[in-house]
Amino acid sequence: MAKNDQIVVKIAAKEQLTEDVVGLTLVSLEDELLPAWDPGAHIELTLETCTDAAGKIDTENVMLRQYSLCSDNRDCSQWQVAVLREEGGRGGSLFIHNQLQAGDTLKVSQPRNHFPFKPRKKCLFIAGGIGITPMLPMIQQAEADGLDWRLVYLSRERSRMSCLDKLASYDQSRITLNGDKEDGYIDLPGLLASCDSETSVYSCGPKPLLDALEQQHAEQAGQSDSWSLDIERFAAGPVDSSGGAFDVVINSTGQRIRIPEGQSALTVLREAGIKIPTSCGDGVCGSCETGVLSGTPDHRDSILSEEERADNDYMMLCVSRAISPELILDL
Ligand code: FES
Known part of the structure; x- marks a missing residue:
């Protein structure tokens, strides 16, 4: 199948995971297995082609939106994504929250992976809010491979943390939940001080978190015990649009x-x-x-x-x- 080929899937379930996050479970229309994927992969939803029993809901607005796959990548009978409701966003998340229902079909891309998981012996996962989603299959892989891993899950408040059920089976001493409201802001330099040359840091979350991580990473780069950093951004940094023809x-x-x-x-x-x-x-x-x-x-x-x-x-x-x-x- 070509890289840009799309497939049509059915929404088998839509669940409210927290007040502002819904989870979609997607399955093949023909009860076939879905394409395989690796931790860190995302799919692109083509929202204008969403249909219900009565036909197309919207043919005017083409909305392509990308969501990390957060289910078990060893199970190709279904894919799961979690979507944060963004009132001030560009409309994709509101469409998913307000319009899509279980039973609807939609076109999605093949899984793509710009955030591959290639860890060293130890992993520190730092998830900010909905940035937990790509971390979940990575954690599963780290656990299966017997890696020494740790997750720090950050959120404005603990009640906004989604997907906690997917973390319940792990040794809880590996997991730190930090709600700003309940626990205060995390000491990022203190957290990173425990990392060494055997540590891979993986992070996904809001821009200030990733900017701070990049700065910490740059400061220790070149040292003998420097850790590696892989991040996935939701939003771009400043883009330089200058340049000649x-x-x-x-x-x-x-x-x-x-x-x-x-x-x-x-x-x-x-x-x-x-x-x-x-x-x-x-x-x-x-x-x-x-x-x-x-x-x-x-x-x-x-x-x-x-x-x-x-x-x-x-x-x-x-x-x-x-x-x-x-x-x-x-x-
Ligand atoms: S449109 Fe998103 S990378 Fe170009």
Whole structure:
């Protein structure tokens, strides 16, 4: 199955996990197994194609939204995602909370993984709010592999912590729950002081948490006992949109399109009628990931690893530009 192929799934169950988080259990329409995935993977929901028994609910607004798979990746009979209600968001989470029901069908992407789990001997998982979701299958993997792991789960208040049932079977001494309201703010430098060169830190959560982790990581980088850091962001840091013009060549047609200074390749190509999926527009979701056949991108996304950037096989057209005068894209 090609990377961009979609599949249609059914919502087998919709549960209210906390006051502002719902969980969706997705199954195949034909009682078949769903594609396999690894911890850290997410799927992209195409919300405009949601249907109920009466037909399509919405054909106007295309909303692509990405959610981490939080179920057991050894069980391909179902996938689970958890969705935080965001009143001030772009509408995807409200659509899921207010419109989707058990029994509805929707199109989803194949699992994609920009947050792969490749731990050292010890793992420190730091989850902020709904950022617990990609950590859950990683924890399961760490436990199965006999790794020395620890989870610190942060939230504004303990009642907002979802998925606690998925943590109940583990040795609770490995788990720290910290609600700001009940427990005060966590001492991040103190927490990280216990890490050493055998420790991988994995984190997903709000921007201030991830920024603070990146700063702590940068300060200890190069030391003999430096720990590794892998993060997944919900929202981008400041994106630098400056940069000169360059040409994009559409490989399938040979069409050459000039990307002017100050405009994104995604915007210009879509205006030229080239169909490219998009969602965040900020280089964090991966929807607009496009293959690069020739030329050197100037990567400005928050997704690709250093190795992936060096490979130059893919780029995020919403934010990335070109170092070379021309890029030939696999479009
Ligand atoms: S649209 Fe989200 S990474 Fe480009």
